[in-house]
Amino acid sequence: MDWADELAASVDGPQVVNDSKTPSGTVHVGSLRGPVILDVIARALRARGTTTSLLYGVDDLDPMDAQALLTPDAIEHEMGRPLAHVPDQAGDCHASYARHHAQTFIDTFAGLGIHPDRYYWMSDLYAAGTVDPYIRTALDRAEAVRAIYRRVANVQHPADWHPLQVVCESCAKVGTTIVTRWDGERVFYECRPNLVTWARGCGHAGLVRPFGGRAKLGWNLEWAAQWSIFGVTIEPSGKDLSTAGGSRDRADAIAREVFEREPPLNVPYEFLNIGGRKMSTSKGLGVAAHEIVRVVPPEQLRLLFLRPRPQTAIEFDPSGSDAIPRLFDEFDRLADATAGRPVRGELPAGHESVFRYSLLDPQADVAGIAAAFRPAFGHLALLRQIPGVDIDARIEAEKGAPLTPLEVATLRERAAAADAWLATFAPDKARIAVNRERLPDEAEALASDQRAWLARLAAAALDPNGPPRSGDAWQALIFATATDLGLAAGRAFAALYLAFLGRPNGPRAGWLLASLEASFVVERLRAAAGEPGKETS
Template identity: 30%
Template sequence: MRSNAIPEWAEQVAEGLGEGPHVVVSGISTSGHIHAGNLREVLVAEAVANALRARGEEVRFVFHADTIDPLRKVAPGIPESFGRYMGHSLSHIPDPEGCHPSYAEHFLAPFEEALEEMGMEVEVLRSHELYEGGVYTEVTREAIEHTEELRRIMQEVTGRRMPEGWSPYLPRAASGDLTGNRVVEHLPEESKVRFVDREGNEGVADYSKGEGKLGWRVELAARWKALGVTFEPFGKDHTSRGGSTDTADRMAREVFRYPVPGRYEYEWIGLKGRGDMSSSRGIVVLPKDLLRIMPPDALRRMVLGRDPSRRADLDLEGGFPRFMDEYRSETEDRPVPFSHLATVAQTVGDDVELAAEMLRRGGYGRAAEDREKLARELGYARNWAQRWAPEPVRFRLLSPEESREEMERLEEDQRLYLAALSERLEEGMGPEEIQDLLYETAHERGLKSKRAFAALYRVLLGKKSGPKAGPFIAALSVETVRERLRAGARSL
């Protein structure tokens, strides 16, 4: 799926939303790494927003970052000392590395940068700024005035009895804690509440200035009304029976008198062999990391899949070259196989001119014409090889000196084989011609092909195996290979 192609499921969802204007929202907590699994929600929302725009609707597309949420669990990799901030707003906790204004921004900034790199037309809103700017003042007042109705809905939907003194609003204590504070009086004319914190101290919180927040389930319904939301996707954890959407739906209809927005339930994605992505369990791959190995539209295709209502596992190792070949076959005529690009990238480093020469030798002259595009694609292939490629696929071309050292470790029959090859290889030979010569020379010298090829790879790559030798040597240039094989002849 390319960026200018709207998936059928998104068109069907958009059709069910009716006439606009529309506000499409996606929301994610900033309590930890915002990973590619989280990106699936944003991409679902983007696809629906694009489908609405395609039929001429006015659309506001919003990414709602839950920056005011209380910290409930310290993210993996964060110092244990941050446990002292439990219950504090993520926007009021310092950045553990000191590189951003807050803990929330530490995790949000890389994700926002990825959205920009993807060219996404989305408005990023931070919940603490919405509270502090008064956007949620009226819905917060409305929620507090209907505390008993909201309490009843919470109990009926969840099956849990809410504690005495339960309030939909969580005021912030002087300590910074949002939890364990009991509201004792509402001062609606002043947009304030009086409360008692867990230590028994009295305080006053101004909800028009963001000195607290609504509880999550109440906030969800209130947010729909405050922002005028008409569509929001949700993962299966939120849409389960008795979950947050069940609660928010009733609150929206019965308390806030706001129609429940359209929705789409998406399935989770995981990493092949590791399970579902989870920031709390440290099973994550960041969108920015994926943008280092593929272009934005390929990332959209991989994360969304053909049907985001079905689970998907990202295969970033052995299956990735095949995915890239399938993606590029839809946009290019006879693209260079990704595995070959990885071979070229690992052989020449960032030397685009040498890469172009290798591609020409390998029969991919057209791909060598656009140097800027070639440099970009080599970067993707090189980054993939360095981080994700299976070990047998990773290599680097040895220098002549390193080849000589490897040659000295070989048995004499292997060195004689390589010396014979150095005399028989000729410029202009094609991949299959070279491959036949490698086998033929081994047969003539009574050397098993496995030992022969192991010797060749050892001298060229320092490994016992590597890419198919014929095409590799043809693309690399015969003279480059001869330079390394001749070291063997001199050592005999």
């Protein structure tokens, strides 16, 4: 964890770490990198004893622009209105659309162990008059703001443009209005039908005191105002904002030149790419966000996001790959190292921090958690596919002692994740399916000594006391018959897997056979041996 600890070591004095988000819709997994980085920075600062507060803003006075999330008849009326004023479409008792969607990301953050000291709502700050001084300054210095836009972003606003949008007194929209005059107390604004493509203004014009929530600063100015209001010292931002001439450059310049305050330290971060492409559920590229959350538990997801340096793009391609099992393995390796168990291979720099920051609870008993027994994900995925396996008993046997409550919880979490993985991303080679219809084509590759042994096993299964009933019994019979014929155990097992699974390896064969009906097993053994199967009486 070089990056967060280094960052924490590079700053002096109390720190205010901030981020904010527009509650316009659901949160997708790629967008969780920012909050994780934010949280890790705060934890790293606190680990050094730095007084730190972690803030998260809800930009709920931003205009509604997510058409897809509205009912068709609500689009004309709601598009362009402040999110805080749009009714909750879900109708589940939230005061507004903004409250509803903000709640989903607050819940998501909490699920990832991210608990800001305070959530603040821009609609509240505007209503309370907290933003008014910045509105006044921005209007007084509108020419300076326009100059910044020209210089920094090469954006040429009209000479009468002002960095403020009034909530229209007639139609209540904020996304459609433009301010063209400021007399020191009131602004003149127009609600234009065609100012933006995604919402239609009503044509109203008026003169209004733009304070107390009746108007909203432009995005870049609102950002800079937040910094001044809260004394923000560190604020990460995604590459979409951190690009040259982008929002962050503009907000930085506005902070310095208009609000006369040094902007916070930026920690630009890259995104999460799925298979080399930006994760996008809407385009059908990559993977739906909610699926990943089901397959990757919170602590592994934190690890995924915090292990690389923020400015490094994360390539994550869970589909048909071992990326997810590897993520679990890496987590377990870090746990082993933290617990003082021997670990193969190299460890990342500052691996203790990487593990500690991956945990949900910042106050967690790191040593105790690291020492806990964790079943390997790939192994668990295998066990989940074998019928009749008592997973709890099996894992407990592997540990060699009763599982603690924490270990049981980990096992449950991983078993669920393994099931979800097998149902979605797992490569075919990770899936075990007994081919019940017919002998797999791959069984043609069986050698004559293997076929002879399969016939022998089939015969042995029928005499003298009927087929084995347990995995142990099958396993014993497999070894006994193979030894009789002088067949190496490895070749015997390979023959079984080819006959039943169509592949040269598989799960513990005795238990696999025990999970199937004996008649089917015998029939298949004979078929694979080259004997007629159906005709056996």
